[in-house]
Amino acid sequence: MSLRIRNLQSFLRPINRRFPQAVWSSRVVTSIRYNSSTPNNNSSRRPNSGEEGSNKKDTKDSDLPATNDEHNELLEKYNPDKSSRVGTPKGAIPAIDHDLASLLKKPKYEYNPENNTNEVTYEFPPPKSPKQLKVEKIREKSKPKSRFKKIAPSLIAAGLASWGIFTYSYLTSKTDPDKDGETGLLRPDKFLPYVISFKHQIDDDHYLIELTRKNRHKKLINNETLFNGKTMWSIEIKQPDINIVRNYTPLPLYVAGTDPVTKEPHLRLVSESEEQGKFIIIVKKYKQGEFSRWITGLNLLHPVEVRGPIVEHKFPGHPLDKFYIKRPQLANLLSKIKPDPEYPEKLPKPENYVYYGAGTGILPLLQLIYSPNPPKGFIEAYLSIHSESNLLDQFKTLNYFAEKIGRVKFHYFIGEKGEHLSSKDILKPTLPNFTGLSDIKLSEEQYREKLLAEKREEVKRQIANGGISNEGKKSITHEEEENHTIPKLDVSKFKPDNAFQQFNIFKKRKTTPDPSFAFVCGPEGYMADVSGKSDLNNLEMVDNGPIGGKLKEKGWTLQNIKRLQ
Known part of the structure; x- marks a missing residue:
């Protein structure tokens, strides 16, 4: 056991x-x-x-x-x-x-x-052999790099190069007297470098010159705009040899090309931000004028010192400018001009103007109507020129467009044909539509009274036509039903495609409105005959010269006249 x-x-x-x-x-x-x-x-x-x-x-x-x-x-x-x-x-x-x-x-x-496949990690893993480390290093190098790692060296190199260029330009800008350190297109207190980018002789006495801001592409980053319809301004050009300056009125146009046959420039309106920094001036060459002979004799790409803008006139504020959109600018095609905005009747209407100009004195008016957001009112223009060749055909085309959309009415007087401005061409002044904030309250009361009057007229018309039925419809007799005709098309329900349709189809003006303000610009003899000579011999640069000539006979005063230099 x-x-x-x-x-x-x-x-x-x-x-x-x-x-x-x-x-x-x-x-x-x-x-x-x-x-x-x-x-x-x-x-x-x-x-x-x-x-x-x-x-x-x-x-x-x-x-x-x-x-x-x-x-x-x-x-x-x-x-x-x-x-x-x-x-x-x-x-x-x-x-x-x-x-x-x-x-x-x-x-x-x-x-x-090692045969345990379910084990993930070890508490004390053995060190890798040199062979394993070498294989892992080869595999790491063979992996494809990300897009950022590929371009990272290029980005670093570009950043260092940009920083070096910036540092060099900053350090040398103070030592180089010809270095343009200004970022603006124009300054009223300092002359800035421009170059003559185009020159064309219009006739024996007149030249078209295009000026372009030097290093313009570097100055457009601030989105600065030079032209608008709220001011009339000019520039000063300096002659460095004799140290004198002359004023010229720039126009918001630039040369887009030339005609291969006639060599005339193709002008385009300055409307986009990338077109800023360019404008044209019209220079009349005088035999005894040293400055005009100097500037018309310059070659292309010659540097010119320009200062501005020198504001000649600023339009007063109006409720329509504050609460409603701007007026569209002209275009090189009539069908491309956008229609004007609809203004309510309860606000004061825009002001209307009259312009009297001669020679190169017509340029401030052209600057005004070619600029973005031109005045919302109507302008009656009386222009006196020596010959038709003094005015470019493209100016005539743009003026024709402005006239066809109901903004301006031009009257030309050609000296060669014996045409001159007379007293019958001088219009009488009227009271302005807006003089202050008190006019807004007054216009609101007038608007209410107008609505009440229209309502009374509608009720009287309904009573005269037989009254209103229980369903709210007018009672129509058998005879009226037989004689009933097709109603006319109500064009107020349609919107115009452009300013030409808006003025000629929807609300064409029957009569020319009376002006409340007048502009005068031209040679001294012309201004003395139309409005009298101006007097700016004071620190405030206020025109204290007495009103005379044809405008005084029609009742114009210093309060509603602006004499441009």
């Missing part, structure tokens, strides 16, 4: 090592061994009280392990925890599980962490 128990212990020893739960096997074997040492015939016999002491002592001695190896094995495998204490088994030895036996039959392999 002892041999069988030992064989069973040796059989269960690897199971206990692999499965600690199987500790009970050793205990079962030990219990069997201990119980088997007692004779079978004494196991069923109950000892008496006298024999208990001796049997008890004998049993205690017999329970001891037979050898020291068994004793050590029991101490090694015995678990003192209460949870591991198993009572003396009362049945036979349980059979070994079939799955447990199959596990015991599997071959044993040495554990290798």
Whole structure:
């Protein structure tokens, strides 16, 4: 029996090592061994009280392990925890599980962490070999670079080059006297460099010269605009040799090309921001005029010093300018001119003007009507020129466009034909439509009265036509129904496509409105005959000269006349 128990212990020893739960096997074997040492015939016999002491002592001695190896094995495998204490088994030895036996039959392999694919990281990974590091470096270099990494060196180089150029230009701008450090197109207190970019002889005495701001493309970043319909201004050009200046009126036009046959320039209106920094002037050449002979004798790209703008007249404020959009600029095609905005009747109407000019004195008027946002009122223009050749054909075309859309009415007097301005051409002044904020309240009251009067007229008309039925419709008799004709087309429901349609189809002016303000510009003799000579000999540069000539006869005063120089 002892041999069988030992064989069973040796059989269960690897199971206990692999499965600690199987500790009970050793205990079962030990219990069997201990119980088997007692004779079978004494196991069923109950000892008496006298024999208990001796049997008890004998049993205690017999329970001891037979050898020291068994004793050590029991101490090694015995678990003192209460949870591991198993009572003396009362049945036979349980059979070994079939799955447990199959596990015991599997071959044993040495554990290798590299073969464990489920493991993600190691607590202490081994260092990579030089070969692995070299392979990883090659793979890193072979990866495609991002777009930013590709262009990053170029961006850095461009930034450094720009910074170097800026630093050089900033440091040398103070030392170079010819360096243009101004960013504006014009300054009224300083002469700025311009160049003659085009020159054309109109006739024997008149020249068209285009001036362009030097380094113009660098000055357009501020979006500066020179022309608008709120001011009439001029520029001063300096002759450096004799140190004198002369005033000229610039026009918002630039040369877009030349005719291959006649060599005349193709002029375009300055309307976009990229067209700023260019304008043309008309210069009359005098035989005794040293300045006019100097400037008309300059070649292309010759530098010219220009100062401005010198404001000659500024139009007063009007409610229409503050609350409503600007008036569209003229265009080189009649169909491209946008229609004027609709102005409400409750606000004062725009002012109307009359202009008297002669020679180059007609240029301030042309500057006014060619500029963006020209005056919203109507202008009656009386222009006196020596011959028709003094006026370019393209000027005549633009003037014709302005006349066809109801903004200006031109009257030309040609000196060669014996035509001159007479007293019958002088218009009488009228009161201005707007003189201050008090006129706004007055105009609102007038607008309410007008609405009430229109409502009364509508009620009277309905009563005269038979009244209004219960459904709100007019009662029409049988005779009226037979004589009923197709109503006229109400053009007020349609919107014009351009200013020409707006004026000629929708609201053509029947009569010419009376002007409330007059402009006079021309030679001294012409101004003395029309309005009298001006007197600006004061610090405020206010015209204190008395009104005379033809305008005085019609009732004009210093309050409603502007004499331009």
